[in-house]
Amino acid sequence: MALTEGKEKGENESAPGPESETDDRPTRGEIFDLLSNHRRRYAIHYCKQQDDPVELGDLAEHVAAWELxxxxxxxxxxxxxRVYTSLQQTHLPxxxxxxxxxxxxRTIALTDSAADLDVYLDIVPGDSIPWGVYYLGxxxxxxxxxxxxWLEVVPTETVPTLGWATLLVALFGISAAVHTVENRRSRLGAGDRPP
Incomplete structure (x- = not known):
């Protein structure tokens, strides 16, 4: 996903230029900052699940239910x-x-920037390892x-060379399939509950 760099801090945001549509897109750092708060993540997740704009009351109920x-x-x-007030006064603005x-x-609608935002959260439980470390191993x-x-120290009498190659390709293929499924479950807007 390519992100267009946003305005530098300190620039006058009230005077949009001729390229304001692309300049208003948040930078990668701003997106990470926005998603660092679970209520904002939950709000985007709920809005991405809906086809139409959502009512603030419905959004607050779902965010509170997921949170609690x-x-x-x-x-x-x-x-x-409590969640309604927090969303209305802080997170939605x-x-x-x-x-x-x-x-x-009262009504919240995703912009094209958020609708096109395809983010997955690499959630690593305490008893697990990150996918990058897994693939390195x-x-x-x-x-x-x-x-x-190559050095002929691995036995090829019981398992032929092609068998070893097949086993390695199968390990990578199965790992990639599991990783893909996990990524889909961890996307904002996918599944019933937010990641």
């Missing part, structure tokens, strides 16, 4: 109101300034097997 790990029907009015949503105090194992085949 409850069903919408189980929420108290205080829990709804922040997303609007970043040109991610259009917000008119798998490559090291594959390199060791290939070096062993």
């Amino acid at each position: 790990d409850k069903e919408v029907a189980e929420l108290t009015s205080a829990e709804r109101k 922040t997303l609007e300034r970043a040109n991610m949503v259009e917000f008119d105090d 798998l490559s090291a194992v594959a390199g060791a097997v290939i070096a062993g085949l």
Whole structure:
């Protein structure tokens, strides 16, 4: 995904230039900053799931339910109101300034910038390793097997050379398939719950 660089901090944002449509796109750093807050991530996730603009009340209910790990029907009015107020006063104006949503105090619609934002969150549980480290380890194992085949220290009587190659390709193929499925589950707007 290519991002157009946004305006530098300190420039006058109230005087749009002739290229304001492309200049208003957030930079990669700004996107990471926007997504660093779970309520903003949840808001974008919910809006990406809907085909039409969403009502602030519905958005607040879903964000609160995800945040508290409850069903919408189980929420108290205080829990709804706390999230509603936070979204209305802080998070939605922040997303609007970043040109991610259009917000008119009651209705929220994603802009083209947010609708086209194809972000996945590389969530690594405490008992797991990042995919990059996994592939590095798998490559090291594959390199060791290939070096062993070249040096003729890996047995080829029980498993032929083509069998070793097939095994390595299968390991990478299965790993890539699992990685692809995990990435799809971790995309904003995909699945029932936000990543």
